[in-house]
Amino acid sequence: MIYGYIRVSTDKQSTENQRFEIERFAKANGIVIGVWIEETISASKALDKRKLGMLISAIKTGDIIIASELSRLGRNLLQVMSILHHCLSSGAVVWTIKDNYRLGQDIQSKVLAFAFGLAAEIERNLISQRTKEALARLKVEGKVLGRPKGRKSTKVKLSGKEETIRNMLRRGLRQYVIAKRLHVHRITLSNFIKIKGI
Numbered sequence: 001m002i003y004g005y006i007r008v009s010t011d012k013q014s015t016e017n018q019r020f021e022i023e024r025f026a027k028a029n030g031i032v033i034g035v036w037i038e039e040t041i042s043a044s045k046a047l048d049k050r051k052l053g054m055l056i057s058a059i060k061t062g063d064i065i066i067a068s069e070l071s072r073l074g075r076n077l078l079q080v081m082s083i084l085h086h087c088l089s090s091g092a093v094v095w096t097i098k099d100n101y102r103l104g105q106d107i108q109s110k111v112l113a114f115a116f117g118l119a120a121e122i123e124r125n126l127i128s129q130r131t132k133e134a135l136a137r138l139k140v141e142g143k144v145l146g147r148p149k150g151r152k153s154t155k156v157k158l159s160g161k162e163e164t165i166r167n168m169l170r171r172g173l174r175q176y177v178i179a180k181r182l183h184v185h186r187i188t189l190s191n192f193i194k195i196k197g198i
Helices: 016-028 051-058 077-089 107-140 162-170 175-181 186-196
Strands: 002-008 035-040 064-067 093-096 101-103
Touching: 002 016, 002 051, 016 064, 035 051, 051 077, 077 093, 077 101, 077 107, 101 107, 162 175, 162 186, 175 186
Parallel strands: 002 035, 002 064, 064 093
Antiparallel strands: 093 101
16 A cells, blocks of 8 residues: 655644645656545654554555655654654555655665654754753843743734724623623723723
């Protein structure tokens, strides 16, 4: 069986680009995708909570998993290596399009998979380390990180509803009724009215 695997981290991302890449690759190589596996989940989630976990536990010798890139499978070295180890020990093959990997039973595939995973893990650790160092330097320089203490956000739950509130008040509705209709606490509404001078 040939599986097309697609994963995005959030529902704000689209799966269409990955599907297009896999379909184009399949057409160019005369391959027919038998089953599509799509999921919206972070790669940091445990494998048994992902559709990919169910897939790799069901694969058999000769099966092929095609993904747009190896990073769609896992987020860190340990996870990628674990997935590849399971696939390879089951006799399945993993193909990636952007990375152009054909990871099968040969030693070259295993070395490539290890090298790729190690490089990705090192890069993530370096980015994390650089971020922490930059934040530490800013703190030493006296810069305030995050929202300044005591400052309130200019955007609140009732932002953009000023005219609606005015109309309700003109119609003689009491504040607790308005608050209930707008799904906020009456104190939240009262404070908003004072701040905005409604």
